[in-house]
Structures are given as C-alpha cells and as structure tokens.
Amino acid sequence: MNPTDSAPLVGIIMGSRSDWETMRHADETLTALGIAHECRVVSAHRTPERLFDYAKQARGRGLKVIVAGAGGAAHLPGMAASMTPLPVLGVPVESHALKGMDSLLSIAQMPGGVPVGTLAIGKAGAINAALLAAAILALSDPLLAERLDAWRARQTESVPHDPA
Numbered sequence: 001m002n003p004t005d006s007a008p009l010v011g012i013i014m015g016s017r018s019d020w021e022t023m024r025h026a027d028e029t030l031t032a033l034g035i036a037h038e039c040r041v042v043s044a045h046r047t048p049e050r051l052f053d054y055a056k057q058a059r060g061r062g063l064k065v066i067v068a069g070a071g072g073a074a075h076l077p078g079m080a081a082s083m084t085p086l087p088v089l090g091v092p093v094e095s096h097a098l099k100g101m102d103s104l105l106s107i108a109q110m111p112g113g114v115p116v117g118t119l120a121i122g123k124a125g126a127i128n129a130a131l132l133a134a135a136i137l138a139l140s141d142p143l144l145a146e147r148l149d150a151w152r153a154r155q156t157e158s159v160p161h162d163p164a
Contacts (some may be wrong), residue, residue: 012039013076014069020034030130063086070103090107
C-alpha cells in the first residue's frame with residue numbers, strides 16, 4: 001500500500017523546519033507501515049492562525065491522530081490538543097540550551113482535561129509516536145494490525161543472540 005494513495009490518517013506537525021531532523025523519523029516509520037499521513041510546519045508562536053485552522057479542521061479532513069513535535073517552550077502539542085478531540089502525541093525535540101528537557105517538561109505538564117501523550121526526547125520519541133499512532137489506528141484496521149505485528153516481529157528477529 002502506498003501511503004500517498006489515500007487521504008491522510010495521521011498529521012505530523014512541527015514548530016519549525018529545523019524540527020524535521022527529528023520528525024522525519026515519524027514520517028519514515030509511518031511510510032514503512034503504509035499509513036497515509038501528511039507533514040506540516042505549524043508554529044504555535046509564529047503561525048497561531050495556521051495552528052488554529054489545522055487543529056480545528058483535522059477531524060473533518062479525516063485525520064485520526066496528530067503527532068506534534070516541538071522544542072523549547074514546546075506549546076504546539078498542547079495547543080493542538082486544546083483545539084481538537086483527536087489524540088495528540090507530543091514529541092519533545094531536543095533543544096540546544098537544555099537538551100530537550102525543557103521540551104519534555106512543557107509537553108508532559110498539561111493541565112487535567114487537555115491530554116497529550118508525551119513520548120521520549122528526539123528520534124526515539126518520533127519513532128515511538130508513529131508506532132503509537134499506528135497502534136491506535138490498528139484498533140479498527142485489521143490489515144494495519146497485521147502490518148504492525150509483522151514490523152514488530154522483524155524488529156525482534158533483528159536482535160542478535162550473541163553480543164559479538
């Protein structure tokens with residue numbers, strides 16, 4: 001299945017182009033699983049109207065999950081979550097000043113009632129956000145569930161028995 005053949009189910013958003021180095025791993029993982037998705041730069045601070053429009057229209061456009069990556073103050077995932085009923089998965093992007101701890105804490109410390117699933121800092125978080133989005137979608141898509149199971153089996157098989 002070519003993920004570009006159908007309407008996107010997952011939206012990957014990031015606060016700036018510089019976040020792509022991290023967020024491309026979510027894109028690559030969703031592509032490998034054959035999940036239709038889109039990638040956009042949507043800044044909570046520099047393009048608030050773009051964020052508002054994106055979040056408010058996401059469900060109506062057929063998106064099922066949003067993966068939002070942000071660094072520093074990292075308001076993007078929380079602001080997106082405040083404007084859509086869709087699950088929002090936050091990826092803290094590693095910052096220069098505090099190595100992503102600022103991003104992690106900003107995303108994790110959401111007030112009760114506005115949930116954001118918070119993943120690990122950086123590449124691992126982006127990959128895991130894509131896998132979690134896939135798991136959410138697989139609940140109602142048996143073919144995707146099979147692809148996700150196969151992906152996990154290949155991962156398990158790739159781990160060597162011996163260290164040398």
